[in-house]
Amino acid sequence: MSLTALFDPDSIAVIGASKTPGKLGNDAMANAKEFDGPVYPVNPSGEGAVYGYEFVDSVGDTDADLALCCVPGPATPEVIEECGAAGVGAAVVFAGGFAESGDRGRELQAQIRDTADEYDIAVLGPNTAGHIIPHRDLFSSFVPGFDEIESGDVAIAAQSGGVGVTATFQLDREGYGTAGMYGLGNRVNTDFDDVVPMLDEDPAAEAIALHIEGTNEIDAAIDAIDEADTPVAALKSGNRMAEFVEAHTAAPIQEYERYEQAFRDAGAVMADSLTELLDAGRVLAQCPQADGPNVGLVTAQAGPGIMMADSLQERGVTFPELTEETRERLDEILLGFTYDKNPVDTGRPMPEFGDVIDAVGRDDNVDIVLVYEIFEHSLGYPVEELERLTADIDKPVVFTVAGPDDALAEDRERLEELGVATFDTPERGAYAASVLAETSR
Known part of the structure; x- marks a missing residue:
């Protein structure tokens, strides 16, 4: 599986795009329109244009290699299938209601994973705030104001979209941009061990800041940190209140100690708060x-x-x-x-x-x-x-x-x-x- 379409796409399809302010598909289009390349609002019910882009009926009518999925959870497996048939290489799934929500959600997430594996699609999420790469004018998120974030030298990979968003705005408020923010969410097939090597290769990222609640790929994540030339800082949360954590990003419950020494041995700095995480990233980058x-x-x-x-x-x-x-x-x-x-x-x-x-x-x-x-x-x-x-x-x-x-x-x-x-x-x-x-x- 290649993450190229996620990190450096040629064109973007916003599936479920809308002209109605406040809707997810409208907020995603407001950010996506900053992209310096083709953007396709996909909605068979859409008429005319949104932000100057003409609606299209299907992702199959586009040449997009990145799809932003602004549809409800139950509709997502079918949309991923359509993306695969259209040759889309990466998809961002914003919706929740998957593995974090019970048996039916786990079934939906398994369907997404199986289809993504069949078509070799890198999926960010589900249950994510998306990702942004300001130095590439890529704002694949529904978060208002993300299109105004400046480029910086610290890249953020956060399991929680809320943590990633908070960190991004804190850096922006203090006068620093970001080299990228990646909300991993439920990590259907894109996890820390996939993202860290890509960030390590990004010349704009002088440091990598990780927020982790828990991952089944912990050994692979440790190896990725160990092999990275770019310095890494990490914040492990979700160390208590197991049910709350599982209901958030379907994270496995893992004690802090499972990460602390292993990450330090791999060369990472461990932070105890979000501000420490960002400060560690900044000083390592600068x-x-x-x-x-x-x-x-x-x-x-x-x-x-x-x-x-x-x-x-x-x-x-x-x-x-x-x-x-x-x-x-x-x-x-x-x-x-x-x-x-x-x-x-x-x-x-x-x-x-x-x-x-x-x-x-x-x-x-x-x-x-x-x-x-x-x-x-x-x-x-x-x-x-x-x-x-x-x-x-x-x-x-x-x-x-x-x-x-x-x-x-x-x-x-x-x-x-x-x-x-x-x-x-x-x-x-x-x-x-x-x-x-x-x-x-």
Whole structure:
């Protein structure tokens, strides 16, 4: 089975397309119309056009290789059969009411699987919010607003469509797009072990973020992660309330421990929340890999710095002693009442704050540079110093910022362009640094 038609189709059929606002087939067309290729609204009852595309009676009247199935669950097996006869290579099944809903649903899902196997169709779902690939103008989803999501460098593969949608909008709200969002749903024949290798080959995906409730293909998923060159972060949910989980995506009930060590051994980072999952993806995508786990922490405010140090030490991250050369350089810059070991605290932002970061960043004992600073209009952030530093050293730099959004925007954007990952709370910055430490060579 090839996933090419799912990841890079030539044309799209929206089966069950509608001109009625609010209907699934209308919302799917609103997103699909952004595709830079033929889009066919399929509905034998449709008249005229929707979003400028003329209705057609059957998928057999199209040359589509990707079908978006906007029909009720009981009608889906027949639609998949029609797709197979028409030569469609991939289908997205939005409807629920399959294996997650009881015996009749399991029968319907088995019919879909058998037909898909017969015709070699890759099926995403059923029971999915679909998928989007912004850098290919592909928005195969019914979720309003997905057609406005920008391209980014973190790809999301989520068992839950709701989690995938939430993650996508969080990245968008924080100023980052996505390299793709894939809602796997009930995984009729497209599972994590199928999607991860495709994402690994996508040059837009610099990191892969996985949300997993449970899969029967866990060993294959572990192998896919292990073989991927692209860094992977994973969040395992559905560890309790078994009936609720089974009624969601028909996931097998598997304990967290079944995943944790195996995924870590395969090279993945395990996150404990959706925000951690996205932050791990971002820092892995943006920063060079660290050579070791040693963090040099520079703060302009001791309180947040102490919180970050606590968090990092709880995660087993080390703060190495700075070299004598670095200490001598810091002695020339800092006032006597500051803390200049490691962490290094300047007491407040100062004109030489960038020089302090530079000194710590160039220290041979430091593998990861972590900074906390509250914005001051008279100083801004040390962008020029960080530009020189990141050009000279191949170390990850994480900058935790605080201040008014409008004041931060320009400097923060420039820092991101330099490959400096930025976060807005002490906990998030510390977690990002711990991810880099965990994945260091």
